[in-house]
Amino acid sequence: MAVKEAVRPPAVAAATGRKKARSHRGATPYLFLLPYALIFATFTLVPAVYGIWISLHDWDYLLPGKPFVGLANYAALFDWASPVFDFFWQSMQATGIFTVFSVPLLIVVPLGVALLLNRAFPGRTLFRAVYFAPYVLGVAVIGLLWRFLLDPNLGMVNAALGAVGLPADTPWTTGLPWAWISLVGVTVWWTIGFNAVIYLAGLQDIPRDLYDAARVDGAGRWAEFRHVTLPGLRPVLAFVVINTILASANMFGQAYLITQGAPGVETRTAIMYIADEGLRSYRMGSAAAMSYFLTLALLLVSVIVFRLFREKDT
């Protein structure tokens, strides 16, 4: 800083020029922000605000009449007599169950995988690729694949279980809690690689000398993990936790393809129901209100998680 100041021309002589430069400098960051701001406004901000507007109406984009209903679409979510009440809360419950069971696994298992893959052993690159590979597949591919594998009567999973003498009639896709076990299991298998890669990057950012120092102080494997690895991963962890919660709460494709919401509507997630309401029944006002409710709930959860990680910092 001091060096840079020193090579600048004397302040008095360049008074006017500097003013010009300063105002120019003031605009620069905004110019850099402009392209993204435009995209953000067009594809996120404007639709989001428009969504609020839609949620205040009985909205079908093809009908000429879009009656204003005020907060009725929101009120219906809390009115047990409304046609959406049961289905909506059922779907929120489904999303809640899936999130509660998938998030811990998706935080812990990839961490274990990343720790293993961070060590030097022959074939490491191959295993890194193997764990990441399912993530490359689209949800339609993994959904159909597992629907066939998990078929309760004709699937390979039950056939294999039966061959080793285990019960061969588990309703993996049509019964509870099996459907949840399938959905969580498939999701963990599918997305494990993504979180593992992020952890791996975080692990490689932890300075080696911290481990050396710990070892000099006589720390064992466990102490190393607790006092060096985990604190070193905290920023990455915060990202992984929030990102995983949001991704799980937005689960759609797996349940849509593997269980189709069955049994009944037990595994129909909030996003599935919102899509049904808005895009199949064309009640977009109601669907928008549900989306906003879900968004608020997720915002709240995100804030709590942020708080938790910040308090640990202090």
Next chain:
Amino acid sequence: MNNNLTRRGLLGLGVGASGAVLLGACGDDGPNPVVNGGGSDAQPAATTYSGPNVTLTFWNGFTGGDGPVMKSLVDKFNAANPNIKVTMNVYEWADYYQKVPAAVSTGNGPDLGIMHVEQVATNAARGVVLPLDDVAASLQLKEEDFSPPVWRAGVYNSKRYAIPLDVHPQGMFYNKKVLRTAGLDPEKPPTTNEEYLAALDALKAKGIQGHWASPFPFTGVHQFESLTWQFGGQLFDEAAGKPLFAEEPGVKALTWLVDLVKKGYSPKNVAQDADAIALQNGKAAFNWNGIWNINTLNGVKGLEWGVSALPQIGTQKAAWAGSHNFVQFKQKANDQNKLTAGKVFINYISQQSLEWAKGGQVPARKEVREGTDFKALKEQSAIGSQIDDLHFPPSVPGIADAMATMDVAVNEAILLRKEPAKALADAAGKAGQILEQNKKKYGG
């Protein structure tokens, strides 16, 4: 909460009514009124086109074996009409019904398309499709030329929006080899409830679960609908004011299906498509499935199979059926040439419906259906023999929303999570609310 509901109701009614007035003012043609609006006194549309060259886009959901058949019909039409070029795009049906209205609303919609009969009223009410009374007039098509329920299903608010192309009923497919193993005559499949249950018992004695009861719309809900009609019931009343599927016939129908599971004629927890696959690999003897299954089974090497009309389980004959219909979509630019050319196309393909039958469908046209050429298609005509016993949902906008609640009930009951009567009553409560909502929304 109650206050809110009333206020909402009042507002909905008020604005709904003014919406209806608006709709009325547009002559039901929505934002882009078109000449030759329709109604029963519409002038016949042209059957030939001599204007300048036009290109028409034709969208549908024929993703299966029916796709290539339709493509070859389109090619034939293009060759016969050098001044009209039709290009065909295929989407998954589920995507198609979301894409088309959006495309039409932005003015990028296709000129022509296919719609299932239960979608026609919804799309007519939403201003997606155009009236086609003039095509019906120029084809000189009347109710007698088709099966009356199919023909009537294309009418909404006393205007015709759809020209039926085919009907695709449910039939009883059976695996001949499996029947033989149980000592049953593969050439004489059961036709009554007694015969059917006797056959299932014979199969059970050989350790075969003869009829896999699917809890999903394909094929479980379709079976439930067939049986409800067989027991003399209806899914909805004529005006679709209230659901009737939870009444006695519906309960009997669903109980019959659930009993298949309870009595061991079907395994528990049949997943999507497992019933159809089980027939193919000899694990099941019967599968009540749509006529499209003909093509699938033809492709399975070494499979000995047959198909017949559904057995009569209830007090009368009845079978579920779907129907593909031609529709013409609303356009931003009101190009008379394109509209005329489109009608010529519909007319042409409609007359080719025997070719279409080879794709695994029953032609909607009576003369084609009763001709010797169709009778030569053994499987198709076996299923087609049910033509007088077919039922369709009432032609009311948004009916599919209410029918979706039925899917849930059938699913819960066949997976043994709820008693049939309770599952249906719960669903009917929901369906009633949805019908009421839709009435307000579409100004019915």
